[in-house]
Amino acid sequence: MEAIFNSKYIDQKIFLDQHILPTIQPFHTQHADLIQSLTTKIILKAKEYKTKNPFEKLIHEYDLSSKEGVVLMCLAEALLRIPDVTTMNQLIEDKIPTGQWKEHINKQKDIFVNLSSIAFMFSGKIVDRSEEHETIFHNLMKKMSEPMLRTALKQGINILAKQFVFAENISAANSQASKHADARFNFSFDMLGEAALTLPDARRYFDNYQQAILTTGQNNQRGNSISIKLSALYPRYERNQLDRCLTHLLPSMVTLIELAMKNNVDICFDAEEADRLTLSLMLIEEIFKRKIITPTYRGFGIAVQAYQKRSGAVIQWLDQLCRQYDQPINVRLVKGAYWDTEIKIAQELGFEGYPVFTKKFLTDLNYLYCSHLLHESSKIFPQFATHNAFSISYIHHLFQDKEFEFQKLHGMGDEIYSYFASHDHFRCRVYAPVGGYNDLLPYLVRRLLENGANTSFIHQLKKENSNVSELAHSPLQKIDHINQTPLPSPRAIFPDGRLNSLGVDLSEESNIQIFGALTKSAPSNAFNIVEGQDIPSSTVIDLCSPSNLTQVVGKVHYADQAITTSALEKLVMYSSTWQNYPVDQRCRILNNFADLLEQNYEPLVALCAQEAGKTIKDCLADIREAIDFCRYYSQQAERLFQINSLPGPTGEINEYTLKGKGLSLVISPWNFPIAIFVGQLVANLVCGNVTIAKPAEQSSLTAYQVFRLLLKAGLPANAASLLLGRGEEVCPFILAHPSLENVVFTGSLETAKIIQRNLAQHPKVINLIAETGGLNCLIADSSALTEQVVRDVVQSSFNSAGQRCSACRILLIEENVYAKTLDMLKGAMDCLVVGHPLELKTDMSAVIDQEAFDTIQSHLQQYPQRYQPLLPSSLQGYYIPPTLIEISSLEQMTREVFGPVLHICPYQSHNLKSLCEGINQLGFGLTLGIHSRIDSVINTVTKTCKVGNIYINRNIVGAVVGVQPFGGQGFSGTGPKAGGPEYLSRLCHEYSVSNNTTAMGGNATLLTSITD
């Protein structure tokens, strides 16, 4: 599999030159005319094709480049799943009036399209809530027509869905398939349903697949087959859960394969997201190794996505595997259905590249390249799933000497394949989704996207003015476009040139080798650092890992008053030198530091995981955030510390500048032992403030190692000191120091208030930035997708064992979907792995210490009815299982519980406004989530709630520096936001200098610049 691993992020130009072109060019050149001519014929025939389905025309009239197309997709995505009338009406009122339906009415258009547009236009006027329509007559009309409108729209979407859904159940699907007049077509039934989130869901999908195989096998002269999604068979179908996949998922696969063999039904495993690819191949290898498939069975298949750079290597590997075990396999070559998702993931996680091609013509060319590889294989039976005329024509010519089949999606591509109506040897399998509307929505959205996207061949074909010769172009004609408007690499997404921090792809084998092998390191020491030197002291404490109480992670030397005094003296002496240190050099230190952090992922992760109990994934995110802080603040500083000339009367120069204030104290918490520690420290340093860093005692070892890297990056030894120890012992003395100017604190509200009281005694008014906790809520109404809500809530509440100030503490669920959400949430919690943080499979580890453990436990005692999955008895640390507590009102919540504890509470949709006011009354204002498809709901929440960071239809944790500046209000902190544009200026003094240039002999500039 080495070649597969190595090609995930390969440069697409290199791949084109070294693999694709040498393989396809000879054949392409030799057969160019034939291929071109057939492509043109297919297109012309397709253009003549008269669809029987009026909805197809509607889909193309309202494509995704029009606002109305997006409106219809939003309706289609949400309307059918909403159980209550109020929310349904809200969604309709929200979406329909926003469309410009009138513009789609035109004599030349299909009558059905025109009638639909007229209907949408009138509906829009009826449900419009803008003031001009607020008349008694209008309200009456609205009331009378609402039920009709709801029914009509629901039916419309049901019909739209039927365009893509073959049948509601497998018996109906089989009987419909058997009635299909053209014997050259057969079917692959896809049991609708996406990734399972819970074990009961997976069981249900497994039963469906079994039933599908049995029913299809009963009468299968046509050779119909079943398509299977592995993510539906196991909720944790993820590379880092390989062991569990081998124990739980593999047996399900084996059972289905055996059943398929027994019933003589072909099966094909669908291709899903790129990070699951190697896992799927490992499972398949295991099936071959165990000789599950009998040599006579010819029906085992897998889909390969040509938009992935690795697809060629995957085909070669499969061919090799088949030869090794003398076993045939079917390969369904698709281009791929998750392109936009892959791009987003790679950007968010800062990967070194994209796993998919970023130009459509490269996907098309790679499809041809993969076809050649399939052509060369004697063991693989090729199946080409495409609706693209050029791809079809090329394959038609390439495979003159070899058996193969085409495949198409039900509801798409009929026009394309109509060309082959009279070809006897033509074979086509139709991918036929089967299921009820409950399971169809994600599938439907993917199809609408595919039909509506500008890059889609089908979409271009159906455009009224599409040009046949352009449509028939070979993708080779576009290779000069390879560098035109390139998609920025995931590391270069910020337009201002700031580098995105490098992410680690933990689904990749090379990284799994490294990070999966991080071992419990030998205990290390942490010293105070003054003048760049390690200063030992007599108070030395053993630090144990919260995830394994028998493991001493290191010894920490706590600062005493002598060390603190010495640190303060050195810093104060150096203060003016540092203030006047050239800004570009201060910035360079930060950038060097960012690079060093990036080069030290492994040792930092190993230490941080053991000391703070953070999982590997969380540690990596912590370091990435620290890196982003360095690069962001350094970029901000370059802009901020320029001298600004201000306009004024002639004869004076007015300048405005910022300068560091002097001595700062930064006090950082243990829950982000790297990101917050670094963020607060470098923000002060880049402003020219000499700084004392006082990290939480629980994460002293990590802070010490990080600080050493900062010195290595070139920080002058006297610009900052690291003081370790308990806050109450180290800080009071510093807080009283006459030179103190800034205090930056992140931690609990109680400690922030103690610091504030200390500062009140100071003769000066000291600047205090405090970032404290949150009692964060996530509101989900019944238009939201429950699976998405549950996935985001689990991440928001239980990642980092809930020890994030942004974590979701209260989930507010619209009452109509409360029971369903509660059920799914419990199921998803059951699937979480609680364990040692250095194991890649761990989702959640221990809480930080005994005190935290006791506080959380005492909260839990009040709720004997709580829901908690059982923990393995082998764990020896401060482990608390993910916990769910049902509450009946927000008033029950009075304080933040800093751990893996989620409270869930129902609400009624008409109470949304008072719910928001209730959130405000909690007094915190840090993060808030809304899951809804209704803009008016989102607007009500965002306008009413006084919260610093609001997240819509996503999780509520993991704010990105410079993208989601982070910080709250009320009990949650003072602002300015960390990683935001206002942060640095709060640490500086402003200077305004006005120079009267006429004082020495008049205004020479004025007199010489004015002409008569």
Ligand SMILES: Cc1cc2nc3c(=O)[nH]c(=O)nc-3n(C[C@H](O)[C@H](O)[C@H](O)COP(=O)(O)OP(=O)(O)OC[C@H]3O[C@@H](n4cnc5c(N)ncnc54)[C@H](O)[C@@H]3O)c2cc1C
């Ligand atoms: C029978 C069948 C089974 C299928 N099974 C699967 C499956 O298991 N897994 C799966 O993922 N999909 C599957 N699909 C969906 C399939 O991937 C899409 O239908 C297919 O991508 C459309 O390809 P096309 O040749 O018809 O269209 P075309 O319009 O020629 O190509 C569309 C392709 O180009 C890609 N693309 C768009 N823009 C860019 C860009 N800028 N850079 C690079 N590529 C770009 C799209 O993502 C898409 O893959 C299946 C399809 C069929 C017909």
